[in-house]
């Protein structure tokens with residue numbers, strides 16, 4: 001009987017190890033997911049640090065249409081629009097587009113923009129040399145700003161992609177913002193209106 | 197209940213000596229609280245599952261009452277959402293899974309010739325934490341702001357950003373349910389590995405034991421992932437992490453990947469034991485050996501393995517790249533091959549058998565036909581381009597109720613009718629059972645079949661209102677729903693009579709064609725069986 005008990009205990013231990021392992025695996029899926037999407041670019045996420053613009057050869061033979069859409073998350077009061085809705089670019093060519101934001105609320109708000117590219121596979125070939133989405137963007141009440149985004153399309157972009165869309169969603173991240181100093185917004189065009 | 201052994205008919209007297217064992221059964225509530233007997237615990241699980249079935253069913257009645265007419269009339273939309281959410285959670289985790297665990301407790305030791313489960317004390321724990329899990333879940337409905345209303349799939353950000361404080365209760369109760377089923381699964385695996393009677397080789401094991409063994413492995417593989425998912429929801433909601441929050445660098449679509457990595461194997465957890473049950477009942481009433489025993493084992497194992505690579509068929513519309521859509525489409529279709537093998541084997545078993553249609557067989561045949569309908573609608577949903585139309589409509593609701601109600605639940609009812617006489621020693625009330633079967637069969641189809649039509653026509657799921665064109669069908673569906681709900685009271689009456697040990701005594705074999713160790717012990721099955729292991733030839 002005791003032999004049987006030992007046998008049972010060993011088996012239970014092994015199974016418990018599997019259970020703990022699978023619990024860990026659930027969490028491991030989080031970095032795995034990020035790495036997987038980074039390599040394959042399948043979820044339309046772009047890199048969130050600046051790419052260097054090395055002398056890339058400009059491919060005059062191809063013309064790609066890049067469309068910009070903006071959206072604010074529920075509960076985010078900012079006005080947010082793309083100054084340029086659509087541009088035609090040659091792969092390899094450096095372009096700058098601009099986005100307008102205004103904080104109509106009566107308090108300071110810090111925003112974070114999250115880009116998403118569709119079709120997702122194009123995300124890997126969108127190289128941003130400068131983007132407001134790399135940092136959190138603070139604005140105090142009534143302030144407005146024009147935020148630039150500079151990019152080029154990698155000439156390696158698959159042949160069958162002629163058109164892609166970049167969507168920016170603005171989230172209110174005031175609660176967890178690193179930097180509440182609204183004066184620090186480098187793109188700000190206007191001082192807060194007095195009396196507000 | 198304590199009077200049970202007093203009444204003894206002449207037939208019964210033959211087994212009288214076995215009832216000597218019964219006199220040291222503890223009496224009263226402490227018997228049930230502290231029991232480590234696999235039969236007692238099986239009974240507890242089964243009654244618990246049945247009560248949860250009625251509670252979850254009452255919520256379905258609220259849903260169907262609201263949908264009886266277009267427009268909002270009975271409950272407000274937030275409460276409606278709580279009903280669909282809690283109905284789903286209760287039926288999955290409170291009714292179907294505990295019922296299968298209860299059957300495993302009763303049957304696995306008897307089928308492999310073991311005196312009890314391998315870990316009887318853990319068995320007691322794994323049952324007794326369950327009622328608390330569901331008390332917590334149900335109490336969340338009374339919290340200010342209401343209970344969980346984000347669907348049983350608790351997609352982020354519905355469950356993280358847009359949910360109430362009761363989410364903490366939801367998470368806690370899912371944790372307890374998970375721990376309970378993991379303990380149950382560990383117990384089943386250890387029992388099957390270490391407690392088989394001499395001579396009971398792997399390929400002699402009854403199919404219910406096989407299917408449960410594979411189910412138990414699925415459980416310990418995916419329940420921890422579910423626990424991880426609810427934990428991430430909890431920390432996202434209350435502790436400022438952003439696993440699923442895009443603003444903080446997370447990704448809400450990742451929630452769906454993690455959830456369905458659990459979720460698809462979970463649906464097989466709810467159907468594999470059913471396959472085992474049907475594979476016992478069909479041969480008995482066809483009076484033939486099961487056709488293709490080995491292929492049944494391999495089919496079950498391959499379904500279980502494949503179930504890990506198809507999860508994204510629930511996510512076709514999330515904007516996956518084409519090759520992923522294709523991969524998950526074909527992998528999903530591949531699963532219907534081993535499933536088809538099983539249906540083929542059951543039909544081949546019946547072919548030229550001398551069939552008789554006792555109540556368990558009626559349920560088993562209904563299972564085969566109706567589960568196949570659910571499998572076929574699943575196949576339609578697996579076709580990526582058409583899923584864009586069907587996704588999140590009543591067509592999906594029709595699909596999973598065919599596989600779960602007329603599949604899993606019908607198999608549980610079939611199992612109860614099949615083994616109940618062995619448990620009580622008395623034949624159940626056959627007239628009531630037939631009423632139960634025919635009322636359920638007709639009403640369940642009235643309830644779920646028209647859902648295919650309204651789904652194809654575009655009626656979305658989880659919405660308390662709908663456009664006028666769906667009104668007629670929805671009335672029929674609701675009538676079917678009420679009738680199905682009422683039919684279950686026939687079952688309740690029958691079970692109460694059976695527990696009072698009313699009815700004709702049965703022989704040890706109970707059914708003429710039944711084979712297996714559990715039919716060689718006396719009826720009713722004595723409190724302790726196989727204390728000296730039988731030898732299997």
Ligand code: HEM
Pocket residue numbers: 349463464466467509510528529531532535570571572574575577578579583586587588592595596599600603604
């Ligand atoms: C032939 C086998 C099957 C195939 C091909 C299949 C396929 C599918 C597909 C593609 C979906 C997603 C539909 C959508 O949301 O657009 C789905 C949903 C579902 N299936 Fe199946 N299925 C099969 C068998 C089963 C079985 C055996 C069960 C359970 C016992 C099951 C339970 C479910 C559930 C619960 C859902 C809905 C989950 C939800 O969104 O709430 N399926 N099925």
Ligand SMILES: [Cu+2]
Pocket residue numbers: 459460463506507509510
């Ligand atoms: Cu699935």
